[in-house]
Amino acid sequence: MGQNDAVPFLLLIEDDDAIRTALELSLSRQGHRVVTAATGEDGLKLLREQRPDLIVLDVMLPGIDGFEVCRRIRRTDQLPIILLTARSDDIDVVVGLESGADDYVVKPVQGRVLDARIRAVLRRGERESTDSATFGALVIDRSAMTVTKNGEDLQLTPTELRLLLELSRRPGQALSRQQLLRLVWEHDYLGDSRLVDACVQRLRAKVEDVPSSPTLIRTVRGVGYRLDVPS
Amino acid sequence: MTARNDARATSRGAAGAGAGRGTGRAAGAPGGSGDPADDLAPAGPVGRPGGRAGRGGRGGLLAGIRLSSLRLRLVVVFALVALTAAVSASGIAYWLNREAVLQRTQDASLNDFRQEMQTRAAALPVRPDADELRRTAEDMANGGSGYRVLLVGEGEPGKQTIGASDADRFSLRDVPAGLRTQVDQERQVDSGNEFPYHLFWVRIEKGGTPYLVGGTRIIGGGPTGYMLKSLEQERQDLSSLGWSLGVATLLALLGSALLAQAAATTVLKPVHRLGEAARRLGEGRLDTRLRVSGTDELAELSRTFNNAAENLQKKVADMSAREESSRRFVADMSHELRTPLTALTAVTEVLEEEGESLDPMIAPAVALVVSETRRLNTLVENLMEVTRFDAGTARLVLDDVDVADQVTACIDARAWLDAVELDAERGIMARLDPRRLDVILANLIGNALKHGGSPVRVSIRTAGDELLIEVRDHGPGIPEDVLPHVFDRFYKASASRPRSEGSGLGLSIAMENALIHGGDITAANSPDGGGAVFRLRLPRDASAIAGGDGDGPGASQPDKRDKQRDKHDRRGKKGGTDGGA
Numbered sequence: 001m002g003q004n005d006a007v008p009f010l011l012l013i014e015d016d017d018a019i020r021t022a023l024e025l026s027l028s029r030q031g032h033r034v035v036t037a038a039t040g041e042d043g044l045k046l047l048r049e050q051r052p053d054l055i056v057l058d059v060m061l062p063g064i065d066g067f068e069v070c071r072r073i074r075r076t077d078q079l080p081i082i083l084l085t086a087r088s089d090d091i092d093v094v095v096g097l098e099s100g101a102d103d104y105v106v107k108p109v110q111g112r113v114l115d116a117r118i119r120a121v122l123r124r125g126e127r128e129s130t131d132s133a134t135f136g137a138l139v140i141d142r143s144a145m146t147v148t149k150n151g152e153d154l155q156l157t158p159t160e161l162r163l164l165l166e167l168s169r170r171p172g173q174a175l176s177r178q179q180l181l182r183l184v185w186e187h188d189y190l191g192d193s194r195l196v197d198a199c200v201q202r203l204r205a206k207v208e209d210v211p212s213s214p215t216l217i218r219t220v221r222g223v224g225y226r227l228d229v230p231s
Numbered sequence: 232m233t234a235r236n237d238a239r240a241t242s243r244g245a246a247g248a249g250a251g252r253g254t255g256r257a258a259g260a261p262g263g264s265g266d267p268a269d270d271l272a273p274a275g276p277v278g279r280p281g282g283r284a285g286r287g288g289r290g291g292l293l294a295g296i297r298l299s300s301l302r303l304r305l306v307v308v309f310a311l312v313a314l315t316a317a318v319s320a321s322g323i324a325y326w327l328n329r330e331a332v333l334q335r336t337q338d339a340s341l342n343d344f345r346q347e348m349q350t351r352a353a354a355l356p357v358r359p360d361a362d363e364l365r366r367t368a369e370d371m372a373n374g375g376s377g378y379r380v381l382l383v384g385e386g387e388p389g390k391q392t393i394g395a396s397d398a399d400r401f402s403l404r405d406v407p408a409g410l411r412t413q414v415d416q417e418r419q420v421d422s423g424n425e426f427p428y429h430l431f432w433v434r435i436e437k438g439g440t441p442y443l444v445g446g447t448r449i450i451g452g453g454p455t456g457y458m459l460k461s462l463e464q465e466r467q468d469l470s471s472l473g474w475s476l477g478v479a480t481l482l483a484l485l486g487s488a489l490l491a492q493a494a495a496t497t498v499l500k501p502v503h504r505l506g507e508a509a510r511r512l513g514e515g516r517l518d519t520r521l522r523v524s525g526t527d528e529l530a531e532l533s534r535t536f537n538n539a540a541e542n543l544q545k546k547v548a549d550m551s552a553r554e555e556s557s558r559r560f561v562a563d564m565s566h567e568l569r570t571p572l573t574a575l576t577a578v579t580e581v582l583e584e585e586g587e588s589l590d591p592m593i594a595p596a597v598a599l600v601v602s603e604t605r606r607l608n609t610l611v612e613n614l615m616e617v618t619r620f621d622a623g624t625a626r627l628v629l630d631d632v633d634v635a636d637q638v639t640a641c642i643d644a645r646a647w648l649d650a651v652e653l654d655a656e657r658g659i660m661a662r663l664d665p666r667r668l669d670v671i672l673a674n675l676i677g678n679a680l681k682h683g684g685s686p687v688r689v690s691i692r693t694a695g696d697e698l699l700i701e702v703r704d705h706g707p708g709i710p711e712d713v714l715p716h717v718f719d720r721f722y723k724a725s726a727s728r729p730r731s732e733g734s735g736l737g738l739s740i741a742m743e744n745a746l747i748h749g750g751d752i753t754a755a756n757s758p759d760g761g762g763a764v765f766r767l768r769l770p771r772d773a774s775a776i777a778g779g780d781g782d783g784p785g786a787s788q789p790d791k792r793d794k795q796r797d798k799h800d801r802r803g804k805k806g807g808t809d810g811g812a
Contacts, residue, residue, distance in 0.1 A: 016570055022577035029581055086569065108573035108608055111580045115348070177630050189640035190666050193630040222631050222662070 008122055011052040012036045013043035013069065014084065015061050019107075023056070026111030026170040032118070040064040040106060054118060057101070058084045059092050067099045071198055074100035078157040080121040080209050084109070097198030102159040103185060111193060121184040125158035133168050136230035140209055159184065160203045163196075167217065167227035200225055205222075276617045278627055289472045302499060305458055306491040313487030314480070321476035329469050336465055341432060341445050344458045347371040352456050355448050359384045364454060371739040372396030375461065378443075382404070384454035394454075406444055407433055414446040414455060426450055428689020429558040434462070441466055489542075501529040505536060517544040531617040568611050575604050590591060611726045614672075617720070620743040627664045627747060634659045634668075634691055634698060641672045650674060650685035659691060661698050662772040667744040671752070672700070674741040675765045679704035685759040693771065697750075717754045718742040745769065749776035 010032050014020040024034045035050060037043035040061045047055065047130075055073065059066035070081055083096040083104040102121050105114055130143040145161060147154045156164065162177055166176065166183045176185075181191030184199075193207045200219075203213045218226050291562050359367075359382075368380040379401040382394045396403055403411075410433050417427045417443055430447035441462040448455045504521060511519040521533040579601045586594050586601075619625040635655040642651050672689075679687040683704020692699045709717060716722045721735035738752075745752045750769035757764050770776065 012699070016574070018571060018574035019577065022574040026577045026581060029584075107569055108576040111577050176632075178632060188644065189637065190669055192628060192666070194628055198563070222660070 007031060007033050008054065008118065009033045009050075009052045010035070010054050010056055010118065011043060011046055011050070012056045012067075013038075013040060013041065013061065014058040016058075019058075021112070023114070025116075027115065030111060030115040032115070040066070040069040043069060047077075049071065052079070054080045054082065054122060056082050056084060056114070056118070059086075059096060063163070067095055070096065070099040070101055072150065074189050075228075078155050080124075080158055082114075082117055082121060092195060093192070094198070098201070099196060100202065102157060102199075104192075116186075121158065123186075124162035133171075135168065135171070135227065138216065140164060147207070154206050156203070156206060159199055160206070163199050163203060164207070164227075166226065171227050174223040174226040176224040180224065186211075196225070236497065242673055253513075258794040259727050272371055280281075298693075301502075302495040302667075304490070305498075305710060306488055307485040309494070310484055313483045316481040317480035319513070321480055325469070325473055325476055329471055332465050332468060333462070336460075336462065337432065340378055340443060340458065340460045341430060343374060344371075344378065344380075344445055344456070345430060345447065346454045347374055347380070348447060348449065354452050355382075355384065355454055357452050358387065359392065359394075359454060361392045361394055364392055365398075366394070366777030367454075368394045368396040368456075371456075371458075374789070379459045381457040381459070382454040383457070401457075403457075405435075405437060405442075405448060405459060406457050407435060408448055409433070410444060410457075414448055414457075418555045463672055468567065498529070501533065505533065508536060512543070515523040558618060558621050561614065562622060565611050565615045565618060568607075572604070572608055579604050610736075613740060616655075616740055617736055617743070621746070625743070625747055626774060627776070628666065629662050630665055631660055631662050632665050632668075633659050634700075635656060637665055637668055638672060638689060638691065638700070641669050642676065645673065645677070645688075647676060650680055650687060652686050652688045654688065655691035659693055659698070660771075661769070662774055663748055663769060664744075664773070665697075668769075671741045671744045671767060672702075674737040675752070675767065678738060679706075679763065679765070679772055682709075683705055696771050697765075698769045702765045702767070703757060704762040706762045708760070709754060711756075714754060714756070718752070748773045749775070 008031075010027060012020065012023055012027070012034055012117065014023065014036065015038050020036050020038065024036055027034050033112070035046055037046050040063055043055070043057070046052075056071055057066045060183055061069070066070075066083060070083070073081065080102045081100065083093075083101045084107060085092050085096060085104050086107050096104055099227075102124075104119055105117055125145065127143065127145045132139060132141040132143065134140075137150045141147070142165065145162065147156055147164060162184045163180065166180065177193040177196040178189065178191060180196045181187040181193070185191055185195055200217060201211075204214050208214045208216055215230060216228060218228050220226050276306045321437070328651070348371075351371050355363060355367055364382040364384050368382045371380040371382075372378065380396045381401050381403060383391045383403065384394070390603075393403060410431055414428070418424055418429070420427055428448040428450050430445060432443060432445035435442050435444055437588055443460040443461075443462055444454065444457065446457040458732050508519050508521050517540065520537050523530050523533045523537065582597050583601050591599055616625075622625075635653070635657045638653060638655060640654065658807075676687055676689065679702050683706030686705065688701075688703045690701045715724075716736050718741075720739045742752050745767055748769050750767065753766045753767070755764050
């Protein structure tokens, strides 16, 4: 994540030769450095060897599928993952987001759109201010881009971190899912609200004492989410 | 006839046993006034109670029974049959009884009278005086048979002397003239007729009481004797018999009504069950079966029903399997198409960007490949959307949105801001699927711009729990014959909708998207002739339709999704029929 100033280095895991070649061609033209893998196993090996900035991951893979790849990466790593999915498989999206993906694009995807998503995800890790904020046991250090809870470092993905930052910037104020999609994911008005829901779930699992009855990140019915300052 | 012959036989026997003077010739002459021409008026009481019972019984049964119902008809038919049978049986029984009773009384009285005439009246002198006649008459009357006697003799030649046992109640005036004529008439004695005089009788009614009047003449000169016997006792007996028969008829009628009820119930219960089953079958519950018991016609009917239902179920299952496989084929096909399209789409941009530096001969070809790839993309995307609706796998991803913002964003994203007038207030919040709302709006507005021309007017209103979005264009409107088909797939009215535009699925997909929200779209022409009007109606909160609220963790719980799918399956079927209408 320290290579944001350099050319983005992507790992593309896609089993279909034509799509892999075409996407590699397109992404390379958009100014990315791309390595590709045809299976999940190869992809995981390449991930360990080459340390890319971001992974573009097809869901339908022979052998271990995209979700499993995603889960295995998340066990040790917080690097951004964008899923390549088919919209017809609505459940795929939900499962993919639950397994830890940061964003998803629907096939067939235009290179330009994928590029925009990649850059948006990478931007989430960029620091923008130098202060810090405290919410009970939770300390958000905006200069170091770290979050600690009871003094322990929390491993957050860039998307989770950005979501927490956006919420912490307006404590006590409810933000709608569409607002959060624009602020965090940089999506247009048609952003998928499930991205927000899934990300909130993952974030709660990491920052809340009891994730099923959250005290920090609260759901505001009919509106969206709110970060509360503990009294 | 038998009665008269018997009477004659006894009279002969009596004559033979007589004093040898040939007195007491008495018997009914054929065709005489002795025919029991009158009536004891017995039929009335029998008929009337029956009739009353019939009417009364039917009136009671009518309560709570639908006229013209099978039950009522059965009851009426049973009652009619019972009435006919009871009335004819009672009638015959009454008639036979009446004849037997009257005949017996009559025979006894007349025989007794003849006997008395032979023993007492014949003993009178040839010219008895009134006193003798009266005494003899009294003696005869007191014989115990309970009749009164009137003796008419010739005290002096040409002069009538009358002696009565009870002159106040039986005088010669009471004897019908016809009977007197018959009695007094002397008949020629020949081989067929042994005696010049016979005994005649007739039934009369006096002061409301029936009487038997008999008369005869002593052969060889002597008084003429008449008797009057009251038949009041017999009438009373017959009358009570009539009443008994009437009551029996009434009971038979009641019994038949009850039987009819029972029969109707045994017949109608299976019929009702059959009707109920047919109704369920009609509602689409094809697994409806009847329990078959017995071997009667109704059981046969139930069996036929079961067979029909089974065949229907099999046929429907066949058809839906076939439909399912063709649907799956389309779904698989569009999936398969997507893989090459994904590769193509990824590289079209490369081609596009290089387009300007290409050979002018090649550039148009590249541009064509790029644009047609996009169109193919749209088509496949729409096709997959349709198959998702058909398969019932389409889901709502609900979010709370400001409707005016969504509409503005939709118009803005397609660079339609100049061509669309938006009439909406900000702050109308709704819980719906923003992507699907966008699809609906894009299709409706795009369609209006294509066929109606700008300006297109979009207005947003709320009515109770509903959101009403109206898209109005200023074009020529939609021809009346096309109007019912605008939401059909691939339906294009040749003149107004050129083939080159759109995929032919746009409005159909818009409709499906509205239906999955629990809303709908209607198309009409503006009544003032100002073009076509599409009205989109959506619930302001689609959570109830979606099943889950999509809020936080709930959105991804599988059970909620299943529920959502179930709901959609129903909606999808409904949508399918609507869309195809």
